[in-house]
Amino acid sequence: MGEAVIGVIGGSGLYEMEGLEKVERIRIDTPFGEPSDEYITGVLNGVKMVFLPRHGRGHRLLPSEVNYRANIYGMKKLGVEQIISVSAVGSLKEAIEPGHIVIPDQFIDRTKGIRKDTFFGDGIVAHTGFADPVCHTLSETLYKAAQQAGATVHKGGAYICMEGPAFSTRAESFMYLGLGAAVIGMTNLTEAKLAREAEICYGIIALSTDYDCWHDSHDDVTVEAIIKIIHQNVAMAKNIIRNAVGQVTMERSCPCATAMQYAVITDRKVIPESTKQKLAPIVGKYL
Numbered sequence: 132m133g134e135a136v137i138g139v140i141g142g143s144g145l146y147e148m149e150g151l152e153k154v155e156r157i158r159i160d161t162p163f164g165e166p167s168d169e170y171i172t173g174v175l176n177g178v179k180m181v182f183l184p185r186h187g188r189g190h191r192l193l194p195s196e197v198n199y200r201a202n203i204y205g206m207k208k209l210g211v212e213q214i215i216s217v218s219a220v221g222s223l224k225e226a227i228e229p230g231h232i233v234i235p236d237q238f239i240d241r242t243k244g245i246r247k248d249t250f251f252g253d254g255i256v257a258h259t260g261f262a263d264p265v266c267h268t269l270s271e272t273l274y275k276a277a278q279q280a281g282a283t284v285h286k287g288g289a290y291i292c293m294e295g296p297a298f299s300t301r302a303e304s305f306m307y308l309g310l311g312a313a314v315i316g317m318t319n320l321t322e323a324k325l326a327r328e329a330e331i332c333y334g335i336i337a338l339s340t341d342y343d344c345w346h347d348s349h350d351d352v353t354v355e356a357i358i359k360i361i362h363q364n365v366a367m368a369k370n371i372i373r374n375a376v377g378q379v380t381m382e383r384s385c386p387c388a389t390a391m392q393y394a395v396i397t398d399r400k401v402i403p404e405s406t407k408q409k410l411a412p413i414v415g416k417y418l
């Protein structure tokens with residue numbers, strides 16, 4: 132087995148990673164189509180890592196257009212065992228101010244079924260445990276890394292994943308407050324599901340950029356306001372990643388590493404050979 136690699140998926144405002152040594156750009160074609168961009172591989176803080184901008188360089192892809200399957204498949208092919216997601220989110224709690232960091236540990240699904248969020252189908256059925264959708268070990272590392280970078284950081288909380296691309300209505304925003312969720316975004320749940328199916332640990336550094344549209348003494352969210360907060364905090368976000376990469380435990384004892392052990396229900400004899408081949412990097416060892 133090759134050396135374990137850490138993957139970083141950069142969201143809105145994070146389209147490149149500075150400070151990488153031995154940089155290579157790798158284009159990967161997958162049976163699920165094309166990833167968002169070339170993968171940038173290199174060494175950060177002494178650790179092998181791979182970076183991918185979720186929406187592509189120049190931010191070309193809508194949250195619903197991102198090929199999450201290809202992105203995660205490519206990471207797996209490159210030997211990635213742990214993914215750090217960096218994302219912009221709206222805050223659903225007074226205490227989570229713009230500029231603060233949140234390490235979410237739950238999701239509420241408000242996507243609309245138009246994204247592909249599973250590698251399965253085409254003659255193979257699997258049901259993956261998703262009660263704890265992020266890796267607790269990785270999330271703890273991200274929390275500490277954020278504290279060390281001097282961020283105000285909130286541990287835990289539910290991330291509402293909406294379809295977008297339009298932001299929420301005010302009625303929806305109040306409904307999410309009522310649900311007790313912490314933050315809202317448009318991307319991370321889909322990614323987390325696929326990472327789990329690929330037995331890759333997934334943890335989130337979420338940068339709060341706005342109060343969505345529920346707060347009576349803050350303006351309603353706009354892209355302009357989001358970008359302003361991202362620009363003010365991008366150096367901090369990069370520092371958190373640098374700290375985290377240096378502290379991630381490479382030996383995995385978390386359940387993510389064996390998540391698919393009992394998940395495939397289909398009789399192995401009836402799984403089409405082409406499907407087995409396509410899924411070889413993902414669950415080949417269980418087929």
Ligand SMILES: CSC[C@H]1O[C@H](OP(=O)(O)O)[C@H](O)[C@@H]1O
Nearest residue numbers: 142143185194218219316317318
């Ligand atoms: C630029 S505003 C909305 C956009 O920002 C977030 O993206 P990401 O999660 O990739 O940082 C949000 O999910 C929306 O896609």
Ligand SMILES: Nc1ncnc2[nH]cnc12
Nearest residue numbers: 219220221315316343352
């Ligand atoms: N208010 C918001 N809603 C959805 N996604 C976001 N990303 C950043 N802020 C957001």
